[in-house]
Amino acid sequence: MCGCAFSGRRIAHSPAMPPEIALVKPAVDSRSPAIHREERTPTSLASLSSPSPGAADFSGANTSADSHYASQSVAGHPVADYPVTAAAEDSPPEPMLPRTQVMRRGQLVIHSDFVLPERHRLIEELAAERDDIGDKLALPLPDEPIYVYLFDNEERFRRYLYARHPGLPERRAFFLEEDTRLSVLAFWGDRVGEDLRHEAAHGYLHSVLSRLPLWLDEGLAENFETPRGLNGYNISHVQRLYVELNTGRWRPDMERLEQMTAPGQMRAIDYAESWLWLHMMLETTPARKQLVRDYLSDLRREGTAGPLWPRVVKAEPQAAQELLRHLQSLAHMSADETGERQTVSDR
Structure with a gap:
């Protein structure tokens, strides 16, 4: 089995939000060894006695106090459907990738276990996300296909992963990258x-x-995971950061984030902080947005661009305090003001 690099979101719980944010330096740094990583509670196959219901959240943001950091990104892990090897007569056949329906929307080539309407609103939203990313980040996106494999239920999804990629942790979704394939x-x-x-x-x-x-x-993926029209607003991240700041367990530190190279190093609070930095830079002033665009342009052209923090602090010496003010403004936005809603509907 080839090596993998992991990054993702684990299950975590967002406590209630205090009334005010204190714009002061916390007494305890988030790098303290006393702050332990939050791990996802595994879901065993034994607990999956029946397929997941057909209901799904197509357009709603994560509005509950229980935030599920369970998606996962994987780099360098093959996803091809390898030939099934010979098995004992009483062994069940090895699970295969979804193949009931195949449809293409822009870069996305979607293989599913079931038939979706040709213009399903979720698929249309995923296709539109390409233009949203390209426009906001000023990136000329190519036509390289991204293969999306959509399993009918959690049990079949996990059986496939256990059979084909037994080294992967339990997550709700994965992004896998290899030299010639994105999935x-x-x-x-x-x-x-x-x-x-x-x-x-x-x-x-x-x-x-x-x-x-x-x-x-x-941080970028966390911003673009929210439904279109919310401009990246994620209430669960706001609540988490708000509480961690006021209890002295977190303060803004982009330099610390930039030192992380292995996904296992990132905790729920680090995903939230990464989201906040990018939200402030992409959704507030043209100068901040252009700084991100210039950085990504350099990265695309040169293959490396160094750390972002020196550019940020040169443009805004008080960037960390500005980030806290941005958090405070987001914390006082009501759900009505953001148009936040959660819709559950059958496919």
């Missing part, structure tokens, strides 16, 4: 919209950028 694997569940938007964002980004820094890769 997304997910199952049809109640978070399928969020999962596919996140993983498709990785696919679009990796089709045009090489050696994208881990924190930046995840």
Whole structure:
């Protein structure tokens, strides 16, 4: 089995939000060894006695207090459907990738276990995400296909992973990258919209950028995983950062994020902070957005661009304090003001 690099979101819980943010330096740094990594609670196959229901979240943001950081991105892991090897007569056949229906939307080549309407709104949204990413980041996205494999339910998804990629952790969805192929694997569940938007964002980004820094890769995907029209607003990240700041367990530190090279180093709070930096830079002023665009342009042209923090602090010496002010403004936005909603509907 070839080596993999992992990055993803684990299950975590968002506590209630205090009334005010104190714009002060916390007494405890988030790098303290006392702050432990939050791990996802595994789901065993034994608990999956029946297929997941057909209901799914196509357009809603994560609005509950229980935030599920369960998607996963994987670099360098093959996803081809290898020939099935000989097995004992009483052994069940090895699971295969979805192949009931195949449809193409732009860069996406979608293989599913079931028949979707030709113009399903979730598929249309995923296709439109390509233009959203290209326009916002000023990136000329190519035509390289991104293969999306959509399993009918969680049990079949996990049986495929256990048989084909036994070294992968338990997650709701994966983005896999190898030299000649970009792929997304997910199952049809109640978070399928969020999962596919996140993983498709990785696919679009990796089709045009090489050696994208881990924190930046995840921060961008976290922004583009929200439904169109919310401009990247993610209430669960706001709540988490708000609480961690006021309890002294977190402070902004882009330099710390830039030192992370292995996905296992990133905790839920690191995904949230990565999201916040990119949200402030992409959704507030033209100068901040242009700084991100210039960085990505250099990365695309040269294959490397160094750390982003020196550029940020040169343009805005008080960038960390500005980030806290941005968090405070987001924390006081109501769900009505953001148009946030969660829709559950059958396929």
